[in-house]
Amino acid sequence: MITTKKFxxxxxxxxxxxxxxxxxxxxxxxLFYVLSGFxxxxxxxxxxxxxxxxxxxxxxxxDVMDTRILYGIIMLAIAILVDRLLLLGQMPLASVLSYQIxxxxxxxxxEKTSKLSxxxxxxxxxxxKIQAVYKFANxxxxxxxxxxxxxxxxxxxxxxxxGFQGCFYLAFIIMVGCLPKFLLSxxxxxxxxxxxxxxxxxxxxxxxxxxxxxxxxNVKEKQxxxxxxxxxxxxxxxxxxxxxxxxxxxxxxxxxNFFGDIGDITGYMxxxxxxxxxxxxxxxxxxSLSVALMAIQNGINAFIGDCIAIRxxxxxxxxxxxxxxEQEDIQPxxxxxxxxxxxxxxxxxxxxxxxxxxxxDDVNVTLNSGETVVIVGENGAGKTTFIKMLxxxxxxxxxxxxxxxxxxNTLNRDSYFRRISTIFQHYNKYPFTIAQNxxxxxxxxxxxTEDMILCAKETGIHDWVCSLPNGYNTLLTHLRTxxxxxxxxxxxxxxxxxxxxxPADVFIMDEPTASLDPxxxxxxxxxxMNMDSRSMKIIVSHRVGxxxxxxxxxVFKKGKLVEVGCHKELIQNKGVYAQLYEAQxxxxxxxxxxESS
Numbered sequence: 001m002i003t004t005k006k007f008x009x010x011x012x013x014x015x016x017x018x019x020x021x022x023x024x025x026x027x028x029x030x031l032f033y034v035l036s037g038f039x040x041x042x043x044x045x046x047x048x049x050x051x052x053x054x055x056x057x058x059x060x061x062x063d064v065m066d067t068r069i070l071y072g073i074i075m076l077a078i079a080i081l082v083d084r085l086l087l088l089g090q091m092p093l094a095s096v097l098s099y100q101i102x103x104x105x106x107x108x109x110x111e112k113t114s115k116l117s118x119x120x121x122x123x124x125x126x127x128x129k130i131q132a133v134y135k136f137a138n139x140x141x142x143x144x145x146x147x148x149x150x151x152x153x154x155x156x157x158x159x160x161x162x163g164f165q166g167c168f169y170l171a172f173i174i175m176v177g178c179l180p181k182f183l184l185s186x187x188x189x190x191x192x193x194x195x196x197x198x199x200x201x202x203x204x205x206x207x208x209x210x211x212x213x214x215x216x217x218n219v220k221e222k223q224x225x226x227x228x229x230x231x232x233x234x235x236x237x238x239x240x241x242x243x244x245x246x247x248x249x250x251x252x253x254x255x256x257n258f259f260g261d262i263g264d265i266t267g268y269m270x271x272x273x274x275x276x277x278x279x280x281x282x283x284x285x286x287x288s289l290s291v292a293l294m295a296i297q298n299g300i301n302a303f304i305g306d307c308i309a310i311r312x313x314x315x316x317x318x319x320x321x322x323x324x325x326e327q328e329d330i331q332p333x334x335x336x337x338x339x340x341x342x343x344x345x346x347x348x349x350x351x352x353x354x355x356x357x358x359x360x361d362d363v364n365v366t367l368n369s370g371e372t373v374v375i376v377g378e379n380g381a382g383k384t385t386f387i388k389m390l391x392x393x394x395x396x397x398x399x400x401x402x403x404x405x406x407x408x409n410t411l412n413r414d415s416y417f418r419r420i421s422t423i424f425q426h427y428n429k430y431p432f433t434i435a436q437n438x439x440x441x442x443x444x445x446x447x448x449t450e451d452m453i454l455c456a457k458e459t460g461i462h463d464w465v466c467s468l469p470n471g472y473n474t475l476l477t478h479l480r481t482x483x484x485x486x487x488x489x490x491x492x493x494x495x496x497x498x499x500x501x502x503p504a505d506v507f508i509m510d511e512p513t514a515s516l517d518p519x520x521x522x523x524x525x526x527x528x529m530n531m532d533s534r535s536m537k538i539i540v541s542h543r544v545g546x547x548x549x550x551x552x553x554x555v556f557k558k559g560k561l562v563e564v565g566c567h568k569e570l571i572q573n574k575g576v577y578a579q580l581y582e583a584q585x586x587x588x589x590x591x592x593x594x595e596s597s
Contacts, residue, residue: 010314013321018144021104022097026144029093033148036086037155039079040295041163046076048288055283098141105137108324117329118393123353132200133323136316143317146310153303157296164292170271174297177267181260182304188253189312195249196316199242206242209235268297334406335415340505340536341404343367343390345561349398350389359385361559362399367552369505372529372537374547376580377556383540384425386556387510390538392416423499425511429491431479434465435472438497448472455497458527460520461490489517496524500531507531510540525549544581553577 019026049072056062057069113121113130120126161171212231271293275286343366350360360382367373375383388394389401392408401408408416429437436442438452448456452472456462468474468484475483486494499507509528525546529537539546547553548567555563555570555577563575570577 007311007314010318010321011310014140014143014314014317015147018101018140022100022144025093025097025100029090029097029144029148030151032086032090032093033152034155036083036090037152038159039083039086040156040299041159042075042079043083044160044288044292044295045163046072046079047291048072050076051287051291052285094141094145097144101141101144102138105140105320106134109133109137109320112324112326112328115328115331116326117395118388119353119395120329128201128204129323131204132197133320135196135200136319139313139316140320143310143313146306146313150303150306150310153299153306156299157303160292160296160299164289170274170289170293171296173271173274174267174293175300177263177265177270178297178300178304180263181257181301182308184256184260185304185308186311188256189308190315191249191252193312193315195245197319199245202238202242206235206238209238264297264301268293332410332412334410335412336403336406336419337415338404339369340419341369342402343536344402344405345386345389345399346402347399348389348396348401350385350394351397358559360389363561365554365561365564367536367538369536370534371551372549373539373552373554374550375538375540375554375556376542376544376547376577378580379542380558381556382559382561383556384510385559386554387422387508387538387540390508391420391422419505420508421499421502421504421506422508423495423510427492427495427498429477431475431477431483433470433473433475434468434494437476437494438501440498445473452497452501455500458500459493459497459524461493461497464490489520493520493524500528504535506536506538508538508540511542544577544584547577547581555580 049068053067053069053072056067109130116126157171161168209231213228213235272290275281275289275293281289345363345365348360348363349358351358363382363386375386377383385394389396390408392401392411392413395409403411403416430440432440433442433444435446435448435452436444438455439449448471453462456465465472465474476486477483478485496509499509507528521543525539526549528539529549531537539550541547551566553563553565553567553570554561555575557576563570563573563577565573571581
């Protein structure tokens with residue numbers, strides 16, 4: 001449970017963050033709220049003047065011009081006009097302030113995410129947390145509004161109590177009557193925060209099913225397997241579960257608020273009865289003070305509501321700020337200044353969190369520049385984990401991964417990644433032009449460079465691109481109105497062209513040709529293997545046939561590197577590689593026999 005001292009410290013830091021990033025706009029908003037805090041006093045004073053002066057006109061037949069009733073009416077009109085003008089001024093200010101605060105905090109979240117370890121970022125724990133972080137980050141601008149509302153409520157109460165000094169003790173009675181509401185509201189806000197955190201993972205699942213039902217890439221499988229009804233039912237069930245949780249919470253909140261309202265009404269009624277019993281109060285005085293007491297009670301209720309809201313807001317903001325304080329992946333300062341010539345795996349072990357089985361088990365191997373290396377093995381053998389360890393995305397839990405005899409985890413990430421080009425099986429599909437998908441730094445209307453066209457020709461997409469009305473400036477995906485969708489094979493060729501465009505010492509392809517036909521795959525693989533003879537080329541594949549032209553083949557099985565050698569050597573060894581090769585060769589042999597028969 002958060003103590004009052006910790007709460008005030010956190011509140012100070014949160015408000016300081018807002019002021020630091022809005023400055024002038026916050027100062028103007030502060031002025032507007034201070035001025036609006038005096039409006040109720042002017043409003044009540046004007047009404048009291050009208051009531052008293054009206055009583056003189058009605059009871060004593062006084063002439064209108066001999067009273068101050070016109071003064072009261074003018075004062076009331078000015079108060080209403082100024083209140084509306086201040087409200088109109090606050091609306092655009094609030095919009096701009098909210099934008100600046102949300103933009104700043106989202107930039108900090110994005111920057112923080114980029115500094116966290118890859119292993120943590122890909123975990124389900126992080127994915128659930130980041131959804132809660134963004135959810136509460138969007139509510140951060142409410143803090144400045146609530147803080148200024150509290151200041152406004154204080155000004156309202158103090159100004160009315162000073163202006164109507166005879167109602168001090170009555171105001172105290174009203175405050176006591178509001179106390180149950182304060183305690184109950186505090187409990188409600190705390191429970192709401194706990195509920196918001198509790199349903200975050202369910203809301204992630206709800207969004208996932210919603211995407212399955214609405215995203216274009218899911219349409220084919222959804223229709224072919226008749227999954228629409230299943231996914232709709234699951235989405236409805238999880239939505240109903242979340243709705244039920246919040247409905248139950250709202251019901252309990254209404255019940256508690258009802259008891260708080262009883263205290264409110266009781267306090268106000270007692271104050272009115274005491275006011276009626278006062279011998280010095282006449283009808284006009286009673287009406288004036290009852291209006292003042294109502295305004296004071298409204299100010300107290302607003303103050304209580306804002307105090308509870310700001311305490312709850314600090315709890316919500318803690319989720320965001322705790323995330324921003326999470327331990328970052330240490331960025332080494334040692335730059336990789338020389339070309340990559342060698343990788344060494346020295347007794348490397350790695351186990352995924354939540355698993356008792358090693359994904360890599362005592363792996364020892366050396367890869368040299370100029371070599372074409374093919375990594376093969378069954379699903380889950382450790383091939384992709386090996387690549388991620390080589391890239392430094394996962395930390396070694398035993399042994400060392402060396403680059404040019406330096407531990408990879410001691411190298412500056414940026415300088416290291418600049419020398420490596422990687423094409424993963426699950427590549428990104430950017431809603432940009434074809435040219436931008438190949439060369440990310442280009443502007444939308446930029447013309448293709450000679451190097452880009454060369455890479456496009458090598459991956460077999462140049463002729464197809466030229467056949468499109470806008471050529472290399474064709475927008476991809478339906479995210480943009482004029483964008484087009486292309487086949488998985490074309491996307492894969494674009495991703496391969498993007499990888500080949502990057503000047504690097506090491507080129508890595510992790511199952512990059514899964515969506516290509518065998519002829520195109522063979523053509524691209526031949527060109528890839530015949531690239532700059534000085535560079536290191538690493539291919540991860542299930543298709544053993546690719547390995548026949550490799551300088552070195554790494555064979556993985558259940559996390560262990562069981563064989564290393566060239567195709568001829570491994571076939572002669574009659575080990576795991578030979579079994580994989582023969583098993584895949586039988587598919588083609590039986591296929592041809594079936595066709596001939």
